[in-house]
Amino acid sequence: MAFIIELLPHIFNGLTIGLLFALIALGFTLIVGVMELINLAHGSLFAVGAYLALATMSFFGASGFTSPTLLQYGAALIIAPIGVAILGMGLELGMRRTYGKEPLYGLLFTYGAALVIEEGIRQLWSSNDQYFPTPRIISGGMMFGDLIYPKYRIFASIFAIFMIILLWLFIERTKVGAIIKAGAHDSEMVRVLGVNLTVLRLFVFSFGAALAGIAGIILGPIWGVRPHMGVDAVIPAFLIVTVGGVGSFWGSVIAGIAVGLTSGITAYFAEDWSLMSIYILLAVVLIFRQRGLFGKASSLDT
């Protein structure tokens, strides 16, 4: 029993991180679906989200290590993703010349962009780790019987679940969502049906970027904010997409949770190896299922 009690926080930690990973992966897979583009800058956009949130909070008067007010935090939660979306738009406009070429060119372009963004962050905000303060109401711990669990992680999980449901409703219940789904299935056909593909791509890319930015804001207080955090996020994200299957919504969510749980539970037994366990999970899934758990054939196969 003591063993279970000790393991529980790790399971919860894994769940929280997994849900946030799923959020990053969903933005990633939306872009893959509609644009047939692996966005290696996705992690950098995630990092920019966290930095912009810090900048927004200090702009509205929050200072250093003190807890921001709800208003300051809320402002960050709205303004930073918009900033990331604008940056994403800039990237999409820049990479238009790569459309119609091999998907490799888009991948390479976004790799260059990732390098530029990461170095840009170092220049603007220094290489040091930064502390991301949270409002008082979601700081501190909560008691569950004998167990103390950080309130912030509970908030982060609920927020991620809320975002995932919202995203699902958006894709399944709105007209734009239907177009995105159709675009992921066959973007040429969608163009033939009179949808402006240029606008759709611009929208989907900046929307995916904004999701990455939001995940960055939520994960910032858990991981700490540093220029390198983008790589730490983008690799699990595409592992999740590969495990879950490209283009599958629930595949990404389930794989995200599976990846989070695997790393969380491994962390209990061997702290150092939690990241490695993710790769082993990936290898196992891919050996038994070529396109991941829920993947369908896509143009990226060829």
Add this chain to the structure above:
Amino acid sequence: MALILSKFRSDFIKMILVFIFFVTVPLWISRVGLYNYIALEILIWCIYGMGYNFALGYTGLPSFGHGAFFGVGAYAMAIYQIHWGGDSLWIGLLLSILAGVLAGGVTGMLISHRRGIYFSLLTIAFGQMFWFLAIKLRDVTKGEDGLLNLQRLPANFGLFSIDLSNTDSLYYFTFALFVIVVVMLWFFIHSSFGYVIRALKQNETRAQFLGYNVTLFKLISFTISTAISALAGGLFALAQQSAFPDVMSLHWSGIIVMMTIIGGGLVSFWGPILGVIFYFITRDIVGGMTEAWLMWFGGTFMLVILFQPEGIAGLWGSLSKRFLTGKPALPTVSTPQEAQHEPV
């Protein structure tokens, strides 16, 4: 032989010019404000780049995890010296190559049935795995501190032995290996094996329908590429007299991709060499002026991808064509990928 010589005359002239260039580098490099060690580093990375481009440019395998194999080669050399007390240069280098064959072969077996972007993603995953192991297996690798104090072992030829502790002598030893690697790769590429891998780069499905076991060809090509990368890694360990996990990270795996493409590896045999020279020279010059030099390099790379994917070699090709014929150049040698690209 005479036929080969006449058919590929310009190739051989270029090859000899490249060799002459590298042979003379130590004689003049300090006069142009650079230093001998950078020449050694450039040459080692040229071997690495040539090996890498065998996968990227010739087989169409966009690997983002080659740093892992470079690093594996470096660690093989370091482990041989530090843990096994080895003192033979030949065994050390052989172990580097074998480590590259083993690591690349196992990785290749697991991923070579994959294509395109999926392949890239999996190379990132495997590259990260090796990098992660290098950091975490502290008993073997000393983690992020790395294995230090390696010897630059002498090249023992039985009758006589050459001391390589001096940078220039290690440079010429590396040059000899560079010549072997370049000539070997050239013959691979122009053999029937080479024609098959170039065919499957253009259209894998079609090559498969012609009856080739494309997975096997990709595996062999990938393994050759990783073996050469690992050899370069072993030499790098000698040059730096240490082995670090750093070169195995995604960051450094990406740098070799960028070097190769900026140089023109997609269209030219010599692309990686141009790219490596470009990288190291600009790093020294621009890096001296601004701390944000990687930002400039990344930005340059983005522009190359957008406007000049054929890289420096392609630019040179189109300029020399324009100069020789007086006509505006055709849009260079279009890459086989673009020419053959079919919407799916």
